[in-house]
Amino acid sequence: MAIDERSVHGGAALVLRLLVCVVAARAVSAVADGPLLNGNFEDPPNQSQMSGSVVTGEHAVSYWKTSGHIEFICSGQKQGDMVLTVPDGSHALRLGSGASIQQQISLTKGLYYSLTFSASRTCSQNEMLNVTAAPVSGSPAQTGELPTQTVYTSSGWDSYSWAFRAEAGLMSITVTHNCGEEEDPACGPIVDAFAIKTLSQPEASQNNMLRNGDFEEGPYIPPDSQWGVLVPPVDEDDVSPLPGWNIMAYKKSVKYIDSAHFAVPRGARAVELVSGVETALLQEVYTTVEGSWYRLEFSAGDADGCASSYDDGSSSGMKVKAYAGTAETTVDVDFRDAGGSKRGKIEFRATASPTRVVFVSLGYHTKSDNSGTLCGPVVDDVSLVPIPQPYARRLLL
Incomplete structure (x- = not known):
């Protein structure tokens, strides 16, 4: 039986095209x-x-x-x-x-x-x-x-x-x-x-003028990872792995952590300030009105047995400093390695718009297990809301 040469070449060409498709799919x-x-x-x-x-x-x-x-x-x-x-x-x-x-x-x-x-x-x-x-x-x-x-x-x-x-x-x-x-x-x-x-890109709401104030949206954390994920410094025009928030630093980072491996104040995610005063976590809020009053609230805690200790065994604790515009507050965090958190609050009058909300750790810390792992206070559940006018007038008195 004669073999059609064109059929042979046509079949070979088809096989070649299929191989190319397989290689492309693999790439x-x-x-x-x-x-x-x-x-x-x-x-x-x-x-x-x-x-x-x-x-x-x-x-x-x-x-x-x-x-x-x-x-x-x-x-x-x-x-x-x-x-x-x-x-x-x-x-x-x-x-x-x-x-x-x-x-x-x-x-x-x-x-x-x-x-x-x-x-x-x-x-x-x-x-x-x-x-x-x-x-x-x-x-x-x-x-x-x-x-x-x-x-x-x-x-x-x-x-x-x-x-x-x-x-x-x-x-x-x-x-x-x-x-x-x-x-x-x-x-x-x-x-x-x-x-x-x-x-996703969470938006501000009537209940919170901050975007992603609960930090529930952020980078992928491997299920078996016990050390969280670093979020590096982000320039103003870059996309942040932590939507709504920027990391201001030269070469240091903050750590994105989950409740599966850390003590998170609320929900499933939070941010640990692991680089001391060298790194700031911030968000600019463009919807504040100059002259109006606002309340910033947040949780500050110990996520993973983080404490610096002196030779006599006493703990130096940790401190989170928060800024809202020109107002500020400092929250002491010292739970003796037992986890836990406390609420911080700033009531302030906006002097400009946008209003910059900033968090920074005032110290450098390592885990209390002597492993040398860097750590710091955790920040979570951050909210910014307007203060009703009757209450705001009392703040002026």
């Missing part, structure tokens, strides 16, 4: 809230695309594109005398000097998203991680810089968050090791546990 993640595809790197590269622990093929790591010196790290692997650990599963990636990893993600154009991942510094004090979100075709790109100099936990691993607006339905997420001045080009941070979350 793009259509994800819901939660871990990215192979976000914890448990799907290992093929040995043919490895040289020892170094990844040699740019598409060797499933769903990721790599560039530069990338190492596939196994938990327990040694770097000199240091044993490398992995926060999620058994594997992670190390980014050498200038190295980057990238994944394409299918999102909903116009929505806001927060990326969460874990990182551990292994070398220089000056390591930085740059994060970029850009449409696969077109612009603009959104970029952020995450400082990793400060290690907040005794485990050496911290979880970071970064937020962006999806400018297209197909976005490329890139994490790059900004090397600074590394003596060893192979040296760099270990990254793992990548996840994403859609961020």
Whole structure:
């Protein structure tokens, strides 16, 4: 029986097109809230695309594109005398000097998203991680810089968050090791546990002039994470992983925590001020009217047995300072490591609009278990409401 050559070539072309479609589908993640595809790197590269622990093929790591010196790290692997650990599963990636990893993600154009991942510094004090979100075709790109100099936990691993607006339905997420001045080009941070979350944008209401005053909307917190997620400094024009709130600092962060692992005053989420006076949590309220009176209330507490102690065993306690416009108050937090919270209040007359609401910790603290983990007072359940005129007139007397 004769074989139709055109049918053979047509069938081959169809198979080729199907293979291309499969490869394209494998390269793009259509994800819901939660871990990215192979976000914890448990799907290992093929040995043919490895040289020892170094990844040699740019598409060797499933769903990721790599560039530069990338190492596939196994938990327990040694770097000199240091044993490398992995926060999620058994594997992670190390980014050498200038190295980057990238994944394409299918999102909903116009929505806001927060990326969460874990990182551990292994070398220089000056390591930085740059994060970029850009449409696969077109612009603009959104970029952020995450400082990793400060290690907040005794485990050496911290979880970071970064937020962006999806400018297209197909976005490329890139994490790059900004090397600074590394003596060893192979040296760099270990990254793992990548996840994403859609961020809603809570609005102010009649009961609260603040957006997201209860902190219930924020970045993805891995269910097994016992150390919360850091929210880094956010410039005024950037998207915040903590909608409604900005973090003002040079290179320090606040920590977003959950009630599954911390003592949260109300609801399921709160913010822990872990960087002392170097970091301020703030929100600007544009609906206040100059000359009118308002009441700011909030909870301040001890989220996780956080206290600085003197040699004689006495506790120095913690202090949260709150500002509302030109008014201020300080709340002492000292629950002897037992958790708990108390309410703070400011009644003030707006002298300008917008009114800036600010919270800052007045000290530096570590956990009382001597682990060295940085901690601080927790802030939650923040509300700002107008004071009725009859009561406001009494405040003037």
